Amino acid sequence: MPRRVLDVDSLICSVHKYFTDEKENGGPLKSVMSVQQGVCDALGFSKTKLRGVLQNRNNEQPKEDHRKTRLSLKTKDIPDGKKFEIRDTIYRMRANKEHVTLNKILSELKDRKFDEIGRTSLWGATKRIWQDDNVKSIKHTYGEGKRHIILHAGGKSGFIKGADLIFSSKSKSSDYHDNMNTEMFVKWLHEKLLPELLRLANIHAKPKTFVADQIIESYGHQVLRLPPYHCQFNPIEYIWGIAKQYDNHIGPNGYSDDAVRETWRKALSIVTPEVWCNFAPQTGWVTWTANCEPLDLDGPPRDGGWSAWSPWTCTASCGGGEGFRTRTCSNPRPNIFGKLCQGSPTSNGKCNDFPCGDISPETMDTIKNHLQRKSFNYIVEEGSSKLIRNNKDVLKLIAKESPKAYYEWTLNGIFIKPEPNRVIFQKENIEVKNIRQTDSGVYVCILFRVNKKRVILRVITISVISQTFDIDTRATRSLTIPCNSVILAYVYTDLSLAVHLNDQVYVDYGTTMLSAVNTYQIDTLNMSHTGNWTCVVDQKDLKFKWTTNFLRINVKKAPNLFTNLMEDKLTKPIFGWMKSETQVLAFLKRHPTTVQRTSEAVSDASDCVSEAEIRKWFKDINNYLVSKNLIINDSSRMTTNPIPIFRFAQKLAKFLLEKARKMFIL
Incomplete structure (x- = not known):
């Protein structure tokens, strides 16, 4: 019906x-x-x-599969914070080489008071939850144009040259596997990767289960399978991140296939072998053992520490740009029981924001590092030659970045001028020939930047050892010793100064301001002050030491009337050739005629004065010199009978008295 x-x-x-x-x-x-x-x-x-x-x-209607219904009820909506706890538990168990099971994970979670998840929900959640999904592949395009697929291989020695494959995708699907399929991968293995690997090493094949493993093994290489999407266990995740950041910041000049290939080859070239080897140790014990150092299994736990940031990889060399920099967990490297470094190994931001034409902050850091790495201190003989060298490597950087910058040399703060056949400028260096005591001190090369600021490039100290005494003086007199050390305080901090006599510390000022102790004053000399005096500056943190001055000083016994006759500028032509006071007195007694003639050359003759006046003048001069600590009173010398040289003494005594009145204001 x-x-x-x-x-x-x-x-x-x-x-x-x-x-x-x-x-x-x-x-x-x-x-x-x-x-x-x-x-x-x-x-x-x-x-x-x-x-x-x-x-x-x-x-x-089709019948419902009750088994699937029951399975769909086992997963729960787990918050992100709980997902992190589950993932962290699995990481820690794998780092400790424990066998990961649901029961062990549940036991760990209960210890953390995480009781709201059961075994069934945990089993469903751990299928994907233990993989990081914070960093995902690009889901949208950054611009118009085709999608390009890049396939490459590398290791601790860097990317394998000639093994890169870069081609444009012909599919509009969001899944790139439509083009990067098994056929394309096998073709890349045979035609690109394996010929290069075969050139490096030829090892007998070992059979493997997977087809790709069998192909690679046939060329003598072993496959180490690492979990995907894990920066902790797979260094390629870090490497791709660096290359992609370069591509995002730089961008291809156009969207042609050639432009994309050129941009990506530059991006891959910045991942040097050093970058590979620095990332490998922090990506887990498997890669570390395979590629770098063996594990520290016996020592105490050693946590990792970050290294200094690398130089910026920037879109602009000056004037400001965008870029990134990297650091490694290698200061120190963690051992198997230590913690990995916390934080990101990369940093993005503005870079090279200094004016074009000026030196970069990196070059400034290089200059500071050179000044703190090594000191230059020379002690040379008088009459020798010395070549004062500049920092050639730093000058090359400056010439490249700031061609308009220039430099000049100074000695103790005074600009050095060339002297024919003695002070010769040889490009960036200075040669000093026939060196003398006035060449002692601190030599500084100063850079004049385009912004009118000054930067010290190099510091060198030179001390000259004279062949004779630099200072020849007498006891009871005063003396000032210059140290020529002030300039060092403009470059370094926490400096200490000590004055040495014959290699023994005579005065130690400790850490002080060099401008306050740049000279050492001796009010009353004695014969024990004879010797080699040096000024030594220390920087204890850097373990630097400079000798800024070297003086040879001779201190003779205290002066008297006869020594003054021998050493005074006016009377020295007459008595300076004599070696002792006794010779002066004997000369005056035995050669009255010569003295008479000489006295006439000394001063015009004057009216004769009495013997009493002559004695009084001698006594007045002697008493004054004694009161000024210039001679030691010796009454026996005052009883010398002046009659044999009466006429000479008349004129000489009057002349000396007048000279003394002018010089000492009697």
């Missing part, structure tokens, strides 16, 4: 009439519990008809 086709219009009218009757009735015509009867009355069907329709509908 054919099925009757239901009239839709009739059904609509029947349902409308039913609800109109309910409205007029002021409520339901049937009880809400009588579902089938209510449907039959509304549609005008019998219960038999209704049951048949419902049965046919149930037969047409």
Whole structure:
């Protein structure tokens, strides 16, 4: 019997009439519990008809898989913080070489008071939750153009030269595997990667289960499978991040295939072998053992520390740009029981924001490092030659970055000028020939930047050892010793100064201001002060030491009238050749005629004075010299009979008295 086709219009009218009757009735015509009867009355069907329709509908629908329904109930919506705890638990168990099981994970989580997740939910969650999904692949394009696929291989020695494959995708699908499939991968292995690997090493093949493993093993290489999306265990995740950052900041010059290849080859070239080897140790014990140092299994736990940041990889060399820099967990490297460094190994931001034409902050740091790495201190003999060398490596950097900058040399703060055949400028260096005592001190090369600021490039100290005494003086006199050390305080801090006599510390000022102790004053000399005096400056933190001056000083016995005759500038031509006071006195007694002639050359003759006046003048001069600590009083010398040299003594005594009045204001 054919099925009757239901009239839709009739059904609509029947349902409308039913609800109109309910409205007029002021409520339901049937009880809400009588579902089938209510449907039959509304549609005008019998219960038999209704049951048949419902049965046919149930037969047409597929049966529900209750097993899948039960499985779908096992996963829970776990917060991100709890996901991190689960992932961290698995990381720690793997680092300790423990076998990871659900029971062990649950036990660890209960110790952390994480009781709201059961075994079934944990089993479903750990399928993907232990993989990091914070860093995802690019889901949108940064610009117009084609998608390009890059395939490459590398290790601790860097990327394998000639093994890169870069081609444009012909698929519009978001999944790049439409083009990067098995056929393309096998072709890349045979034609690009393996020929290069074969050139490096040829090892007998070992059979493997996977096809790719068998191909690679046939060329003599072993496959180490690392978990994907794990920066902790797979260094390629760090490496791709560095290359992608370069691509994002630089961007290709156009979107042609050649432009993309050129940009990406530059991006890959910045990942040097040093970068590979620095990232490998922090990516887990498997890679560390395979590629770098063996593990420290016996020592105490050693936590890792970050190294200094690398130079910026920047979009602009000056004037400001965008870029990134990297650091490694190698200061120190953690051992197997230590913690990895916390934080990111890369940093993004503005870079090279210094004015174009000026030297970069990196070059400034290089200059400071050179000044703190080595000191230059020379002690040379008088009359020798010395070549004062500049920092050639730093000058090359400056010439490249700031061609308009220039430098000059100074000695103790005074600009050095060339002297023919003695002080000769040889490009960046200075040669000093026939060196003498006045060449002692601190030599400084000063850089004049384009912004009018000054930077010290090099500091050199030179001390000259004279062949004779630099200072020849007498006891009871005073002496000032210059140290020539002030300039060092403009470059270094925490400097100490000591004055040495014959290699023994005579005065130690300790850490002080060099400008306050740049000279050492001796008020009253004695003969024990004879010897070699040196000024020595120390910087204890850097372990630097400079000798800024070297003086040879001769202190003779205290002066008297006869020594003054021998050493005074006016009378020295007459008595300076004599070796002792006795010779002076003997000369005066034995050569009155010569003395008379000499006295006439000394001064015009004057009226004769009495012997008493001469004695009084000698006594006055002697007493004054004694009062000034210039000679030692010796009454026996005052009893010398001046009569044999009376006429000479008349003029000489008067002359000396007048000279003494002018010099000493008697």
